[in-house]
Amino acid sequence: MRGYVAQRLGLALVQLMVLSVLVFALTALLPGDAADVRFDESASPEQVANLRAELGLDRPAVERFFDWAGGVLTGDLGHSLVNGQPVTEIIGGSVGATLVLAVATLAVVVPLAALLGALAGVYEGGRLDRSITSITLVLTAIPDFVLALLLISVLSLQLGWLPATWVGATGEDLLTSPELLVLPVLVLFLRTVCTLSRQVRAGTITSLHAGYVVQARRLGVPRKSLLLRHVLPNAAVPGVQELARVGDNLLGGVLVVEAIFAIPGFATALIDGVEARDVPVVQGLTLVLAVAALLVNLAADLVCNRLVPRTEVLR
Amino acid sequence: MPIALTRRGFLGFSAGAALVLGGCGGAESPGEAGEPQRGGRLRALFTGGGTRETLDPHAQNLFIDQARHKAIFDKLTELGDDLAPVPRLAERWESTADATVWRFTLRQAIFHDGQPLTGDDVLFSLARILDPAAGDRLARQSLSAIDIGRCRVVDPRTVEIALSTPSAELPALLATTGAAIVRNGYADPANPVGTGPFRFVSFEPGRALVARRFDEHWEGPALLDELHILSADADARANALQGGQAEYAHEMSPTFARTAEAGRTVKIVAAPGCTTQAFVLKTDRPPFDNPDVSLAFKLLADRQRLVDVVLGGRGVPGNDLFGKGYRYYNSTLPQRPRDVAEARSLLTKAGVLNQPVQFFTSTVSAGFVDAATLFAEQAGEAGMRVEVVTGAAETYFKDQLTTGVLGSHRAGAAPIPDYINSRLLSTSPFNATAWKRPEFDAAFATAQSTVDEAERTRLYHALQRDLHDRGGLLAWGHPDWITAVAANVHGVRPVPPNTVDWARFDKVWLG
Numbered sequence: 001m002r003g004y005v006a007q008r009l010g011l012a013l014v015q016l017m018v019l020s021v022l023v024f025a026l027t028a029l030l031p032g033d034a035a036d037v038r039f040d041e042s043a044s045p046e047q048v049a050n051l052r053a054e055l056g057l058d059r060p061a062v063e064r065f066f067d068w069a070g071g072v073l074t075g076d077l078g079h080s081l082v083n084g085q086p087v088t089e090i091i092g093g094s095v096g097a098t099l100v101l102a103v104a105t106l107a108v109v110v111p112l113a114a115l116l117g118a119l120a121g122v123y124e125g126g127r128l129d130r131s132i133t134s135i136t137l138v139l140t141a142i143p144d145f146v147l148a149l150l151l152i153s154v155l156s157l158q159l160g161w162l163p164a165t166w167v168g169a170t171g172e173d174l175l176t177s178p179e180l181l182v183l184p185v186l187v188l189f190l191r192t193v194c195t196l197s198r199q200v201r202a203g204t205i206t207s208l209h210a211g212y213v214v215q216a217r218r219l220g221v222p223r224k225s226l227l228l229r230h231v232l233p234n235a236a237v238p239g240v241q242e243l244a245r246v247g248d249n250l251l252g253g254v255l256v257v258e259a260i261f262a263i264p265g266f267a268t269a270l271i272d273g274v275e276a277r278d279v280p281v282v283q284g285l286t287l288v289l290a291v292a293a294l295l296v297n298l299a300a301d302l303v304c305n306r307l308v309p310r311t312e313v314l315r
Numbered sequence: 316m317p318i319a320l321t322r323r324g325f326l327g328f329s330a331g332a333a334l335v336l337g338g339c340g341g342a343e344s345p346g347e348a349g350e351p352q353r354g355g356r357l358r359a360l361f362t363g364g365g366t367r368e369t370l371d372p373h374a375q376n377l378f379i380d381q382a383r384h385k386a387i388f389d390k391l392t393e394l395g396d397d398l399a400p401v402p403r404l405a406e407r408w409e410s411t412a413d414a415t416v417w418r419f420t421l422r423q424a425i426f427h428d429g430q431p432l433t434g435d436d437v438l439f440s441l442a443r444i445l446d447p448a449a450g451d452r453l454a455r456q457s458l459s460a461i462d463i464g465r466c467r468v469v470d471p472r473t474v475e476i477a478l479s480t481p482s483a484e485l486p487a488l489l490a491t492t493g494a495a496i497v498r499n500g501y502a503d504p505a506n507p508v509g510t511g512p513f514r515f516v517s518f519e520p521g522r523a524l525v526a527r528r529f530d531e532h533w534e535g536p537a538l539l540d541e542l543h544i545l546s547a548d549a550d551a552r553a554n555a556l557q558g559g560q561a562e563y564a565h566e567m568s569p570t571f572a573r574t575a576e577a578g579r580t581v582k583i584v585a586a587p588g589c590t591t592q593a594f595v596l597k598t599d600r601p602p603f604d605n606p607d608v609s610l611a612f613k614l615l616a617d618r619q620r621l622v623d624v625v626l627g628g629r630g631v632p633g634n635d636l637f638g639k640g641y642r643y644y645n646s647t648l649p650q651r652p653r654d655v656a657e658a659r660s661l662l663t664k665a666g667v668l669n670q671p672v673q674f675f676t677s678t679v680s681a682g683f684v685d686a687a688t689l690f691a692e693q694a695g696e697a698g699m700r701v702e703v704v705t706g707a708a709e710t711y712f713k714d715q716l717t718t719g720v721l722g723s724h725r726a727g728a729a730p731i732p733d734y735i736n737s738r739l740l741s742t743s744p745f746n747a748t749a750w751k752r753p754e755f756d757a758a759f760a761t762a763q764s765t766v767d768e769a770e771r772t773r774l775y776h777a778l779q780r781d782l783h784d785r786g787g788l789l790a791w792g793h794p795d796w797i798t799a800v801a802a803n804v805h806g807v808r809p810v811p812p813n814t815v816d817w818a819r820f821d822k823v824w825l826g
């Protein structure tokens with residue numbers, strides 16, 4: 001087990017290195033650099049050239065990359081090319097809103113998806129299963145920006161029940177006005193609950209038909225204990241694995257949701273960074289995202305192993 | 316001079332709205348709103364610029380930054396509705412007969428820290444703007460004629476500004492973006508001390524500025540207690556305004572204006588036809604090095620249709636010149652009609668009728684691609700093959716200088732001499748029409764240094780006639796500038812951006 005974790009962490013390190021090179025190369029391939037983008041149409045070529053030299057952008061790309069990588073090894077993520085703010089501060093300033101969104105969404109998604117999936121699986125083919133399956137299918141098919149705009153126009157602009165955006169809100173407002181969270185979390189919830197509950201349903205059905213369950217039933221194990229002790233842990237495995245994927249999926253949703261609701265979070269910072277060609281910020285943010293994704297996946301695999309200690313789960 | 320525009324979407328209009336909507340509406344008649352009332356908080360939304368936003372009033376030209384700077388700082392002059400200079404911190408001014416030395420009398424004004432405004436603050440501000448070591452001073456180019464070493468403080472309320480080349484336009488140039496007057500010794504942008512109507516409370520780039528009324532403002536205190544200037548993209552602005560989370564939204568689309576006008580919660584304040592949408596033809600390379608071809612292209616454009624479709628009818632057709640309605644605009648020139656037959660014969664004569672022409676455009680500004688596509692269709696009716704190519708948004712205006720022969724262009728509001736200076740001289744950094752004529756440069760220099768106003772106007776008119784006849788600017792439309800406010804907001808005037816009453820929150824009040 002410990003060896004497995006060490007091996008995975010080693011692999012993660014290699015993945016991070018490859019990713020950093022890729023992100024740097026891709027940002028370098030974008031047309032223009034931070035100096036070009038900063039001035040729009042207002043500066044003379046000399047002014048842009050001066051700024052480029054000031055920012056060190058006139059040095060070879062390889063040199064700049066190794067400078068950055070060297071900094072990372074000592075825990076220094078560098079400074080923004082736009083306003084000189086430390087990248088760690090930018091990450092810190094934007095991660096809060098996104099984390100609140102993600103945690104709030106997961107807190108709703110996980111129990112509801114497990115419940116819906118298990119119900120649909122246990123009553124496979126019944127009316128309940130058919131309604132759950134068809135509703136989740138329909139919701140999966142609606143793009144989340146459409147869903148968000150629909151919800152805003154009905155619940156905020158028509159009925160006036162909920163705030164339409166986060167414009168002007170601060171962290172403190174979030175604590176005193178949790179209603180700001182409702183619409184964004186609802187959109188993210190609807191985006192992820194479908195795939196997750198379908199995995200739980202599939203897992204439940206597979207376990208219900210598995211040989212050991214059939215045998216246990218033959219031996220007269222009561223239905224309740226059969227479901228709770230034998231079916232659900234096995235059924236949860238695809239669910240937990242899917243949950244790791246939901247994390248990635250959530251990120252895509254957060255991009256859209258942050259843009260629509262004007263939420264000053266991670267995705268907004270990333271988009272701003274790319275638009276401004278602010279390479280250290282883009283590098284820093286993607287690095288944090290990648291570490292988070294790798295850890296979530298590792299955690300999911302470890303949890304699966306715990307639920308069903310079979311070696312193949314760890315592959 | 317930088318013509319201040321936001322990078323993300325100059326105008327948020329969308330195509331396909333072919334409705335012709337006359338008039339601009341929304342401007343309230345005096346008396347309708349009742350007596351101005353004091354108090355309250357106004358939340359104003361502008362297109363955000365993320366980490367690029369700054370409080371340094373000499374460093375940034377996003378509209379949102381300008382609005383923030385305007386709340387906290389003042390300039391010596393500002394521009395009126397017609398883009399002529401009006402007095403602000405400078406009460407009056409006079410120049411020597413050759414327009415090389417100017418004397419400005421300062422108003423009695425005090426800074427937020429209680430210190431009175433003096434000539435030293437003015438000279439410090441100018442020196443900071445002109446600092447050759449700073450890479451980000453916006454107004455440096457426009458104010459480069461100032462010879463800072465020879466400027467002097469005559470007495471605390473009189474400053475003499477000396478120029479290295481004569482300019483009758485100095486008062487207008489001092490209204491340029493990035494020319495705010497800061498306190499002598501100003502070095503910490505995070506702690507701005509100005510003479511403006513609001514004093515700084517807090518600022519987070521990409522999110523919000525909070526400011527409170529400054530009771531000792533020289534013009535009298537503002538009516539509002541508190542002002543928030545917030546960053547939000549077009550959809551968020553529309554939703555927040557309609558959802559009651561804000562009272563003022565800048566840069567709204569014609570589509571939004573149409574839906575908003577149907578309801579009662581939002582008022583539209585539109586400044587009619589005050590900015591410019593154009594195509595640029597590169598006059599230094601084939602086929603547009605032949606003035607006949609340029610003229611033919613100008614004759615091919617169906618301007619009214621472009622206005623109807625691309626601007627949703629919210630604008631007026633252009634006459635191949637920048638600055639309709641501004642001081643010095645040559646309105647005596649006949650409106651260019653659409654004449655496909657004449658265009659065809661000019662193109663045949665030039666031998667380019669069946670040659671493909673590349674139209675290099677980008678999504679950088681809403682409507683660019685739509686206008687290019689529609690124009691390609693219109694040119695096709697005369698047998699001209701125009702192929703639309705889309706380039707990267709972030710660097711489009713730079714790429715345009717080297718790429719393609721035909722491109723998209725838009726300009727906000729700036730005095731006509733500033734526009735010529737930044738776009739149409741051999742030395743202009745963003746000369747997108749590649750209009751490089753030594754005789755034009757010389758005639759401009761003469762006009763700019765002519766002190767007699769009538770004579771100067773005549774000279775500027777002649778320059779515009781030349782551009783209209785032979786230049787590479789196909790200005791097809793002048794869009795309205797659309798702001799939306801909540802129904803209880805009063806005192807917002809329909810004016811072009813960059814003018815004195817634009818984003819002027821000290822005159823706004825809540826009903």
